[in-house]
Amino acid sequence: MQTLRSAPVPLLIALSFAGFTHTSAEEPKPAKPPKTHAVTLGPVRKVPYTPAETDRNNRNEESTTLKVRALFVDTRQREWTMGEPHDVTDRSFTVRRALRINDRLPTEAEDRWTWQPGPWLLVDRVTGHIAAIHLPDFDPVASDAVWFRDYAAYCGTGQTAKGGLYAVVAQLGARHAVIQKQIGRWPQPDHxxxxxxxxxxxxxxxxxxxxxTGGEASTFDIVGSAAIVEEGDAADDN
Structure with missing residues (x-):
């Protein structure tokens, strides 16, 4: 009759631990939930600003100041903005950027910082991602975009040698303007x-x-689809 001998206790403990480790390594780890961010706008602040064509003899507070607000992601300031934001979806909104530009000439020793209206931004409240929006023929001087859903309507100026004033309707995510029709001359010396x-x-x-202003109105029918807005779960860690 064959006699079976039991393994030493330390060996049994080591084998049991090895089996436990191997089993645990094969178990899938639970997915890490995406990180959410707090996106907020700070209080309004008035800063000096003078458009190039402003009449020096007819200046007022509205023409020589911009109302800007800081854009925060969590506790970090990411941008300066101006004007009111527009909700595109329940998690994304557009807002116009305000720029601080160095106006120092090469012959000047000191920096000279000035404020200027900038392009539009698309902000995702969940991921904290901020992206610049390209609006065709958008001109910081002549254009004032009015948003509806994911469309922006404004007067733009032609970037070619012929110039021209255009009625433009642009849609987020689209490569080309939905509407782009010339409605006047540009540049205009006394516009x-x-x-x-x-x-x-x-x-x-x-x-x-x-x-x-001072011209005839043009009305355009818009035939389009639902909002084309890139929204994802990947957090913006920059």
Whole structure:
């Protein structure tokens, strides 16, 4: 009859531990939830600003100041903004950027910082991601975008040698403008300020009216799809 001998206690403990370690390594780890961010706008602050074509004899507080607000992601300031934000979806909004530009000439010793209106930004409240929006023919001097859903309507200026004033409707995520039609001449030495009246939107049917100040209004029907906004779960760690 064969006699079976039991393994020493230390060996049994070592084998049991090895088996436990091997089993635990094969168990999938729970997915780490995506990090969310707190996106906030700070209080309004007035800063000096003078457009290049402002009449020196007819300046007032509205024409010589910008109202800017800091854009924070968590506790870190990421941008300066101006104007009111526009909610595109329940998690994304657009807001216009305010720029601090160094106006120092090469012959000057000291920096000379000035404020200027900048491009538009798309902000994701969940990930904290901030992206610059390219609006075709958008001109910081002549353009004043009015948003509806994921569309922006404004008067733009042609970037070619022929120039021209254009009625433009742009959609987020689209490569080309939805509407782009010439409605006047540009540049204009003695143009109105503002160059165009704010765009007037209509929901059903979707249409928009753009009118150069002192000129005729043009109305355009918009045939498009739902919002094309890139929204993801990847956090912006920059």
């Amino acid at each position: 109105f300020i503002p160059v165009c009246q704010p765009a007037a939107w209509q929901r059903q049917p979707m249409r928009v009216t753009l009118q150069p």
